[in-house]
Amino acid sequence: MEAIFEATARILAREGRAGLNTNRIAEVAGVSVGTLYGYFSDKDAILLAMARRELDIARDRVAAALLEPDPEVHPARRAIRALVSAYNARGRTRRILMETLFAHGGSDELARPVNEIAQVLARWSGDILPPGPERLSTVGLYVLTRAVDSVVRSATYEAVDFMTSREFEDELIRLIFGFLGWPLNEDVQSP
8 A cells, every 4th residue: 555655646746636547556656456456446545545644644743743842842833843844745745635635525534633633732731832811712722723724734735935934933833822812932932
């Protein structure tokens, strides 16, 4: 399966969706078409499996970044870096995978990892978020997680040249802290 996924990603990166078919995937993967069909019914099944895996990878990276015990870098900054890295990893390929998932009715699946990150934030908020007069409500957590995810996803889809810049990261930090009404102190603005 890994060879099939990697071959599909290479084809998508080079040729886009137009260059993708099961015969081409099998050829690039170095497997027979019969072997490919033993795992997947068609090219969309491959794309859907890859999309689901990409979502899980992004969720796992962001959750790990939030919970990582690194006093040098604020958890919000670590989470942003992990999200940007996960979304930016395959650019065009990731966009095609997510478009396929959405086209096949997977909008709930697109929301699942963001919901799971919101649950991590809610569960560990005392350790992750700076102290403030109020804790984030369920609705506030929904709005905040969707805002950050949407900005990073849009930057990926638009292939902006500043996606991995410190300025983009800083603006996302300002978005988070501004939304929460919390001051940006030195430990948030450093590394």
